[in-house]
Amino acid sequence: xxxxxxxxxxxxxxxxxxxxxxxxxxxxxxxxxxxxxxxxxxxxxxxxxxxxxxxxxxxxxxxxxxxxxxxxxxxxxxxxxxxxxxxxxxxxxxxxxxxxxxxxxxxxxxxxxxxxxxxxxxxxxxxxxxxxxxxxxxxxxxxxxxxxxxxxxxxxxxxxxxxxxxxxxxxxxxxxxxxxxxxxxxxxxxxxxxxxxxxxxxxxxxxxxxxxxxxxxxxxxxxxxxxxxxxxxxxxxxxxxxxxxxxxxxxxxxxxxxxxxxxxxxxxxxxxxxxxxxxxxxxxxxxxxxxxxxxxxxxxxxxxxxxxxxxxxxxxxxxxxxxxxxxxxxxxxxxxxxxxxxxxxxxxxxxxxxxxxxxxxxxxxxxxxxxxxxxxxxxxxxxxxxxxxxxxxxxxxxxxxxxxxxxxxxxxxxxxxxxxxxxxxxxxxxxxxxxxxxxxxxxxxxxxxxxxxxxxxxxxxxxxxxxxxxxxxxxxxxxxxxxxxxxxxxxxxxxxxxxxxxxxxxxxxxxxxxxxxxxxxxxxxxxxxxxxxxxxxx
Numbered sequence: 061x062x063x064x065x066x067x068x069x070x071x072x073x074x075x076x077x078x079x080x081x082x083x084x085x086x087x088x089x090x091x092x093x094x095x096x097x098x099x100x101x102x103x104x105x106x107x108x109x110x111x112x113x114x115x116x117x118x119x120x121x122x123x124x125x126x127x128x129x130x131x132x133x134x135x136x137x138x139x140x141x142x143x144x145x146x147x148x149x150x151x152x153x154x155x156x157x158x159x160x161x162x163x164x165x166x167x168x169x170x171x172x173x174x175x176x177x178x179x180x181x182x183x184x185x186x187x188x189x190x191x192x193x194x195x196x197x198x199x200x201x202x203x204x205x206x207x208x209x210x211x212x213x214x215x216x217x218x219x220x221x222x223x224x225x226x227x228x229x230x231x232x233x234x235x236x237x238x239x240x241x242x243x244x245x246x247x248x249x250x251x252x253x254x255x256x257x258x259x260x261x262x263x264x265x266x267x268x269x270x271x272x273x274x275x276x277x278x279x280x281x282x283x284x285x286x287x288x289x290x291x292x293x294x295x296x297x298x299x300x301x302x303x304x305x306x307x308x309x310x311x312x313x314x315x316x317x318x319x320x321x322x323x324x325x326x327x328x329x330x331x332x333x334x335x336x337x338x339x340x341x342x343x344x345x346x347x348x349x350x351x352x353x354x355x356x357x358x359x360x361x362x363x364x365x366x367x368x369x370x371x372x373x374x375x376x377x378x379x380x381x382x383x384x385x386x387x388x389x390x391x392x393x394x395x396x397x398x399x400x401x402x403x404x405x406x407x408x409x410x411x412x413x414x415x416x417x418x419x420x421x422x423x424x425x426x427x428x429x430x431x432x433x434x435x436x437x438x439x440x441x442x443x444x445x446x447x448x449x450x451x452x453x454x455x456x457x458x459x460x461x462x463x464x465x466x467x468x469x470x471x472x473x474x475x476x477x478x479x480x481x482x483x484x485x486x487x488x489x490x491x492x493x494x495x496x497x498x499x500x501x502x503x504x505x506x507x508x509x510x511x512x513x514x515x516x517x518x519x520x521x522x523x524x525x526x527x528x529x530x531x532x533x534x535x536x537x538x539x540x541x542x543x544x545x546x547x548x549x550x551x552x553x554x555x556x557x558x559x560x561x562x563x564x565x566x567x568x569x570x571x572x573x574x575x576x577x578x579x580x581x582x583x584x585x586x587x588x589x590x591x592x593x594x595x596x597x598x
């Protein structure tokens with residue numbers, strides 16, 4: 061069976077990927093989406109190839125009402141159908157006269173999801189009506205919307221808790237919805253307390269007893285939302301509701317990306333358009349940018365650490381065959397394998413990392429051994445290279461080429477912090493550098509001593525290296541390492557720099573934050589000039 065979206069393209073209707081980022085995902089603490097944000101996310105999701113995008117609750121608030129109005133005019137959906145969310149009619153009324161039901165129709169969405177109570181206590185305490193009237197509310201609302209040419213899905217709220225309390229009534233709600241014309245009845249683990257075996261058993265029983273087409277909506281309160289979703293699929297569910305990056309109320313919802321990846325790569329179900337899975341990492345990070353949350357580095361499939369290898373034993377095996385320590389080829393989901401260099405690194409780790417960075421070590425065991433020992437020695441002092449690829453590449457090139465990459469040489473630097481009586485804090489830095497045979501003295505003020513040093517380097521060197529004007533410090537992290545001699549301690553600084561086309565990270569370690577920052581800044585500017593293709597001056 062197939063169904064058409066507004067643009068007439070054909071979508072396989074045998075299995076649904078339903079995204080509710082714009083409604084349920086937006087309930088996550090810290091997410092506040094504008095209409096423009098919702099439109100952008102909808103475009104990303106449509107590009108990814110989900111079948112249904114739940115846009116919100118039209119009529120419940122002006123933002124969602126505006127979203128549906130603008131989405132109809134501004135987005136030409138290629139893969140997805142837009143879904144409006146709402147509730148069954150009020151008790152004692154008629155669906156045809158219910159203003160909330162009218163708002164669903166006015167949204168223009170071709171598909172409507174209705175939330176219905178399936179837990180008997182919720183019916184009596186929250187809706188304050190009878191169990192029979194609740195069933196009639198479901199039947200009346202579904203049949204009316206179907207008569208108006210809308211496709212209807214029904215979300216049975218708190219289904220699994222309701223099933224535990226009164227299985228016959230929970231199943232009666234499913235039957236009422238399905239018999240009234242709902243295409244799919246979705247069983248919701250609203251409290252997120254279920255486990256996979258429980259989900260699988262209930263879904264299988266409900267399918268057998270009602271004959272309805274079922275879907276699953278899982279919250280992640282037990283950390284099992286993805287597993288619960290796949291358990292429901294194992295039991296016969298053919299409709300999965302998820303959110304991008306697992307966004308959602310409390311701890312979140314079933315994460316769209318590992319669910320889809322599992323369906324395509326583990327179950328062999330093609331649930332996305334051809335080639336769309338390879339865009340998954342990019343889409344995940346793009347949506348994270350829109351909601352203004354840092355992408356989770358350890359998210360399955362799409363996190364930057366998802367295919368990162370640190371242990372020397374792993375690296376040795378990966379050198380022989382990457383599949384020995386990777387469950388899939390990361391390129392299938394648009395990600396990449398990364399080798400992390402640390403004091404746990406062995407020869408294989410260094411060789412693979414060199415290859416990744418474009419530095420051919422030529423199978424030189426002595427060279428590789430020197431790099432391994434130098435990394436271990438420096439990490440003992442507090443350096444960390446797994447988070448500072450640029451600093452590691454400079455170290456690697458220094459050993460491989462027999463000399464340090466040097467575009468300038470530091471004679472001295474000084475940073476002054478002045479606390480004035482008027483409450484103003486002044487920060488000034490002076491650097492004395494050598495570049496292309498010229499001695500340069502430069503002074504600059506900044507917002508803090510590190511910023512002043514950064515500016516002073518630019519003031520001194522931009523005339524010689526105009527490429528520095530493009531460099532921008534985009535992230536700065538300080539960590540105080542274990543203390544020594546009472547209040548003394550070692551400080552580690554990680555700096556991320558951008559040239560507008562990419563980013564690189566460098567590390568510095570010193571007896572104080574300024575000294576450590578200077579080292580990281582030196583590496584940052586040196587690597588940036590190397591990246592720009594500039595030949596070393598000396």
